[in-house]
Amino acid sequence: MASTEDTIAVRISKELADRIISGAIEPGSRLRQDHVAEEFNTSHVPVREAFRRLEAQGLAISEPRRGVRVASFDLGEVREVAEMRAALEVLALRHAAPHLTASILDQAEEATKAGDKSRDVRSWEEANRTFHRLILAPCNMPRLLSTIDDLHAASARFLFAAWRSEWETRTDQDHRAILSALRQGNTESAAATLGRHVQWIGQKPVKTASGKTRDAFAIVG
Amino acid sequence: MASTEDTIAVRISKELADRIISGAIEPGSRLRQDHVAEEFNTSHVPVREAFRRLEAQGLAISEPRRGVRVASFDLGEVREVAEMRAALEVLALRHAAPHLTASILDQAEEATKAGDKSRDVRSWEEANRTFHRLILAPCNMPRLLSTIDDLHAASARFLFAAWRSEWETRTDQDHRAILSALRQGNTESAAATLGRHVQWIGQKPVKTASGKTRDAFAIVG
DNA sequence: AGTTCGAAAATTATCTATAATTCGAATCCA
DNA sequence: TGGATTCGAATTATAGATAATTTTCGAACT
Numbered sequence: 234m235a236s237t238e239d240t241i242a243v244r245i246s247k248e249l250a251d252r253i254i255s256g257a258i259e260p261g262s263r264l265r266q267d268h269v270a271e272e273f274n275t276s277h278v279p280v281r282e283a284f285r286r287l288e289a290q291g292l293a294i295s296e297p298r299r300g301v302r303v304a305s306f307d308l309g310e311v312r313e314v315a316e317m318r319a320a321l322e323v324l325a326l327r328h329a330a331p332h333l334t335a336s337i338l339d340q341a342e343e344a345t346k347a348g349d350k351s352r353d354v355r356s357w358e359e360a361n362r363t364f365h366r367l368i369l370a371p372c373n374m375p376r377l378l379s380t381i382d383d384l385h386a387a388s389a390r391f392l393f394a395a396w397r398s399e400w401e402t403r404t405d406q407d408h409r410a411i412l413s414a415l416r417q418g419n420t421e422s423a424a425a426t427l428g429r430h431v432q433w434i435g436q437k438p439v440k441t442a443s444g445k446t447r448d449a450f451a452i453v454g
Numbered sequence: 455m456a457s458t459e460d461t462i463a464v465r466i467s468k469e470l471a472d473r474i475i476s477g478a479i480e481p482g483s484r485l486r487q488d489h490v491a492e493e494f495n496t497s498h499v500p501v502r503e504a505f506r507r508l509e510a511q512g513l514a515i516s517e518p519r520r521g522v523r524v525a526s527f528d529l530g531e532v533r534e535v536a537e538m539r540a541a542l543e544v545l546a547l548r549h550a551a552p553h554l555t556a557s558i559l560d561q562a563e564e565a566t567k568a569g570d571k572s573r574d575v576r577s578w579e580e581a582n583r584t585f586h587r588l589i590l591a592p593c594n595m596p597r598l599l600s601t602i603d604d605l606h607a608a609s610a611r612f613l614f615a616a617w618r619s620e621w622e623t624r625t626d627q628d629h630r631a632i633l634s635a636l637r638q639g640n641t642e643s644a645a646a647t648l649g650r651h652v653q654w655i656g657q658k659p660v661k662t663a664s665g666k667t668r669d670a671f672a673i674v675g
Numbered sequence: 676a677g678t679t680c681g682a683a684a685a686t687t688a689t690c691t692a693t694a695a696t697t698c699g700a701a702t703c704c705a
Numbered sequence: 706t707g708g709a710t711t712c713g714a715a716t717t718a719t720a721g722a723t724a725a726t727t728t729t730c731g732a733a734c735t
Binding site for chain 2: 239240243278282283285286288291297298309312313314317320321323324360374377378381413
């Protein structure tokens with residue numbers, strides 16, 4: 234584990250980010266620094282730094298002297314993230330394409346198969362993120378990649394909020410089409426498919442706490 | 455002034471960001487928290503929080519237990535920021551276009567004129583940023599806009615590094631073409647011009663500290 | 676009786692001051 | 706000259722003090 238490498242603030246921010254993404258902490262609920270500090274057996278200063286990180290990732294919002302709450306989201310933000318991902322991932326793929334090797338594409342295919350076999354949201358999300366990371370990383374644009382990472386975190390949050398428990402396995406044709414186009418050197422076709430792919434927003438009725446059912450939305454690509 | 459509204463950490467981060475962008479602090483130089491704390495008459499804790507903010511904006515990089523330095527940049531990063539801006543500003547404009555009013559376009563034209571009249575880099579940059587903000591803000595996508603803001607900060611940094619003192623006035627045809635297309639309701643044409651516009655990278659020989667001359671690059675749109 | 680306004684108390688964030696690690700550099704000895 | 710050790714400087718973490726906000730409780734008024 235890299236826990237000893239990281240500073241305490243980083244460790245706390247990673248743990249909190251994981252909880253927010255997984256839905257363990259509800260949107261809108263307050264993050265109390267003293268409570269967090271107590272839980273992690275530290276003082277409140279590293280906790281504050283962790284909050285600043287979460288804020289930058291868009292996972293929390295802080296109002297001066299009024300504390301920090303975990304960010305809430307609506308359908309509008311789901312669409313926003315989807316469109317940003319489309320624009321940026323297409324850009325990344327165009328630059329990555331020339332540097333893609335057969336080995337990388339094979340690994341990406343493995344990730345796709347792993348996603349198809351997934352029986353729960355969590356493992357599907359991980360496989361999906363692996364696929365996207367694999368084909369985009371060779372673009373060699375660190376700033377772009379880190380922005381895309383933050384967007385993927387947001388996507389995962391939407392996804393877990395909607396598909397909390399149930400998940401039906403499905404075969405991802407888009408991933409296969411993208412890989413096939415890349416293998417043939419047809420970058421534009423791959424980019425176009427990718428652009429459509431990440432904007433595919435799934436819809437699903439979920440039961441709210443009050444017993445009613447409403448529609449939940451999430452990016453499924 | 456909003457200084458009393460903001461927390462000390464925010465005030466420090468804004469001031470430091472301004473210095474980094476303007477080039478007052480050189481890339482690669484260290485930011486020492488005790489020195490900064492002393493200058494702003496505070497302790498080091500709010501300074502640390504300010505550093506986290508700068509880190510998130512890509513203006514500083516922090517290595518655990520080794521302190522934080524002003525981020526350096528090269529031609530590759532200039533290109534990277536230019537392409538990210540192109541992708542995201544085009545996206546923003548497509549969504550903003552339906553909500554643009556004649557009043558907004560008039561203000562944007564004023565900003566363009568102000569830019570053309572500017573006799574120094576700093577005021578040109580401000581006018582240019584105002585133009586872009588005006589036509590993009592109505593897209594109503596907060597996350598997208600804040601990402602674009604960070605990219606504009608990076609652009610300004612490249613610009614000031616290259617055009618430290620000299621600046622020749624020039625009339626911005628692209629801005630006028632964009633406005634004209636928008637007035638005619640031709641969103642696609644405006645978007646296409648904008649996409650090309652922000653990828654226009656200027657080149658200029660500058661004298662380094664050692665007396666040699668090298669080429670400097672910056673986004674001029 | 677219910678509601679609204681106000682003040683006091685408790686909770687919470689923010690900042691200051693102090694202590695403990697850790698990394699780098701200079702010095703000393705072989 | 707080269708390596709190891711000690712010293713120094715700076716980051717990281719802790720604890721305590723301060724300021725602001727929210728909440729609660731009570732009284733007065735509708």
